[in-house]
Amino acid sequence: MTRLRFQQSLDDLKEKLLVMAGMSEQAIQRAIEAYRTRDISICDLVVRSEMAINRLERSIDQMAIDILAMEQPTAIDLRFILAVIKINADLERVGDAAVTITERVRDLQVFQSVELPVDIQRMASLAAGMIRKSLQAFIEFDAELAQTVLTMDDSVDRLNENAFFALSNVMKQKPELTPQALNALMISRSLERVADHATNIAEDVIFWVRGADVRHYLSTNEAVRDRPGESDLH
Amino acid sequence: MTRLRFQQSLDDLKEKLLVMAGMSEQAIQRAIEAYRTRDISICDLVVRSEMAINRLERSIDQMAIDILAMEQPTAIDLRFILAVIKINADLERVGDAAVTITERVRDLQVFQSVELPVDIQRMASLAAGMIRKSLQAFIEFDAELAQTVLTMDDSVDRLNENAFFALSNVMKQKPELTPQALNALMISRSLERVADHATNIAEDVIFWVRGADVRHYLSTNEAVRDRPGESDLH
Numbered sequence: 001m002t003r004l005r006f007q008q009s010l011d012d013l014k015e016k017l018l019v020m021a022g023m024s025e026q027a028i029q030r031a032i033e034a035y036r037t038r039d040i041s042i043c044d045l046v047v048r049s050e051m052a053i054n055r056l057e058r059s060i061d062q063m064a065i066d067i068l069a070m071e072q073p074t075a076i077d078l079r080f081i082l083a084v085i086k087i088n089a090d091l092e093r094v095g096d097a098a099v100t101i102t103e104r105v106r107d108l109q110v111f112q113s114v115e116l117p118v119d120i121q122r123m124a125s126l127a128a129g130m131i132r133k134s135l136q137a138f139i140e141f142d143a144e145l146a147q148t149v150l151t152m153d154d155s156v157d158r159l160n161e162n163a164f165f166a167l168s169n170v171m172k173q174k175p176e177l178t179p180q181a182l183n184a185l186m187i188s189r190s191l192e193r194v195a196d197h198a199t200n201i202a203e204d205v206i207f208w209v210r211g212a213d214v215r216h217y218l219s220t221n222e223a224v225r226d227r228p229g230e231s232d233l234h
Numbered sequence: 235m236t237r238l239r240f241q242q243s244l245d246d247l248k249e250k251l252l253v254m255a256g257m258s259e260q261a262i263q264r265a266i267e268a269y270r271t272r273d274i275s276i277c278d279l280v281v282r283s284e285m286a287i288n289r290l291e292r293s294i295d296q297m298a299i300d301i302l303a304m305e306q307p308t309a310i311d312l313r314f315i316l317a318v319i320k321i322n323a324d325l326e327r328v329g330d331a332a333v334t335i336t337e338r339v340r341d342l343q344v345f346q347s348v349e350l351p352v353d354i355q356r357m358a359s360l361a362a363g364m365i366r367k368s369l370q371a372f373i374e375f376d377a378e379l380a381q382t383v384l385t386m387d388d389s390v391d392r393l394n395e396n397a398f399f400a401l402s403n404v405m406k407q408k409p410e411l412t413p414q415a416l417n418a419l420m421i422s423r424s425l426e427r428v429a430d431h432a433t434n435i436a437e438d439v440i441f442w443v444r445g446a447d448v449r450h451y452l453s454t455n456e457a458v459r460d461r462p463g464e465s466d467l468h
Contacts, residue, residue: 065316065445072306082299085316086323089434168416175409182402185416189423200323211299 009067010077014139016063017084017091020056021135023049024091025128027098028194032124034105035187038113043102053095060088076211083208087138090197090204094131097190097197104183104190111179117166118184123159123191126152130198137202143209149202156195163188243301244311248373250294251318251325255369257287258325259362261332262428266358268339269421272347277336287329294322310445317442321372324431324438328365331424331431338417338424345413351400352418357393357425360386364432371436377443383436390429397422 027049034042064081067073073081130152137146163185170181261283268276298315301307307315364386371380397419404415 061441065313068302068316069308069312072308074303074306078303079299082302082319085319089320089323168412171405171416172409172412175406178402178406182405182419186423189420207295 006067006071006073009063009071010080013060013063013067013081013084016056016060017087018135018139020053020060020088020091021131023053023056024094024098025131027053027095028101028124028128028131028191031098031101031105032120032187034102035108035120038105038108040106040109043105046098046102050095050099053092057088057092061085064088079208079211083138083204086204087135087201090200091131094194094197097194100190101187104186108180108183114177114180116170116177116181116184118163118188119159120184120187120191123156123163123188126156126159127191127194127198130156130195131201134198134201134205137205138208141209143206146202146205146209149198153195153199156192160188160192240301240305240307243297243305244314247294247297247301247315247318250290250297251322252369252373254287254290254294254322254325255365257283257290258328258332259365261287261329262335262358262362262365262425265332265335265339266354266421268336269342269354272339272342274340274343277339280332280336284329284333287326291322291326295319298322313442313445317372317438320438321369321435324434325365328428328431331428334424335421338420342414342417348411348414350404350411350415350418352397352422353393354418354421354425357390357397357422360390360393361425361428361432364390364429365435368432368435368439371439372442375443377440380436380439380443383432387429387433390426394422394426 027046030042030046030049033039034046064085068078068081071077130149133145133152134149137143137149167181167185167188171178174181261280264276264280264283267273268280298319302312302315305311364383367379367386368383371377371383401415401419401422405412408415
């Protein structure tokens with residue numbers, strides 16, 4: 001494989017990961033839309049898209065493994081591919097979180113819709129924004145942008161803690177609203193989990209970008225075992 | 235590096251991952267012990283060990299990357315190292331789940347201990363058993379054993395669903411027990427999360443073992459780019 005074709009396969013991998021990220025983010029937004037509207041048909045859509053996300057996860061993993069096996073890339077490219085594998089796993093679990101949210105929405109069908117002291121919409125848009133930003137940081141090789149994701153995670157954690165206290169008070173004071181409050185609390189927790197996955201991605205980006213700074217160390221070590229003719233093969 | 239030294243570095247990696255698994259499992263067991271006894275000093279211990287787990291995670295990742303970069307292993311060894319990287323990430327999150335449980339234990343300090351319709355102890359020993367078995371499956375290259383972990387996950391899911399219904403009923407009927415019931419529900423959920431991580435590990439083992447079956451495909455492709463003298467370097 002030429003260097004050009006190798007670069008192309010890395011670009012394809014990146015492209016696929018972006019599709020994966022878009023699908024995961026959409027799954028969360030749909031799940032929250034289902035919660036807002038109590039529309040079960042949207043829940044079904046989320047479950048179907050989660051299956052597509054799982055298939056895409058396996059396909060990205062396989063592609064990454066194939067590149068590793070056939071190209072044996074070193075230093076910076078190696079770290080890139082490993083970052084893809086890790087980010088991929090986190091995105092798949094964002095899809096899982098979306099399905100978990102739809103399960104709570106289904107639970108809620110038999111109960112009346114009530115006002116609750118929790119801004120699910122705001123948490124969801126923060127969490128979705130974190131997924132988007134962490135992927136943008138990955139694409140743009142931007143550790144500073146990745147750092148802002150970690151700050152956003154603190155906000156989501158705070159919102160989730162507040163939701164926990166406010167909703168447990170609702171349950172204590174109006175036990176008849178327990179199902180609604182409990183499901184809202186679970187959804188808040190799932191969104192906090194999505195934010196955690198975005199944080200994992202951001203940390204991987206930071207690790208990857210910083211790793212690039214130590215590539216001198218790696219290439220020094222690589223040099224020891226450089227083989228004549230290797231450059232022709234890449 | 236000789237083949238012997240390469241094999242040694244894979245064994246070292248495996249050994250470190252086993253230490254990581256032992257620490258994660260212990261963190262869960264300690265967190266549940268803290269819940270049972272309401273002993274805050276055990277919570278502190280869990281938090282400290284989580285920091286050690288995080289450090290070990292980074293160190294295993296770095297070791298795996300170094301082996302990949304310097305040895306450029308193919309097919310079966312490559313899949314092994316990738317499995318280590320993925321399992322490592324799951325184990326680290328088991329440590330996170332342990333810390334989450336201790337946060338709930340701290341919350342409970344100001345409330346009276348009460349009997350609740352949930353067998354946290356049983357869920358915890360199932361979840362810890364799943365971690366142990368999935369690692370054993372990894373060590374013994376045993377896809378069938380990994381398969382039993384997936385079945386155990388169904389049991390934990392069922393226990394968690396039952397806990398959800400039973401505890402939300404407690405909250406509805408005895409609102410004064412809401413804090414205790416809610417915290418038990420959150421702990422049950424964290425244990426379900428631990429079981430999910432064990433399931434991820436088991437799935438990685440299955441993927442890895444099955445991947446070994448397709449190594450013929452990989453080595454055929456590898457043969458195309460075999461370089462003279464390469465075997466001397468390994």
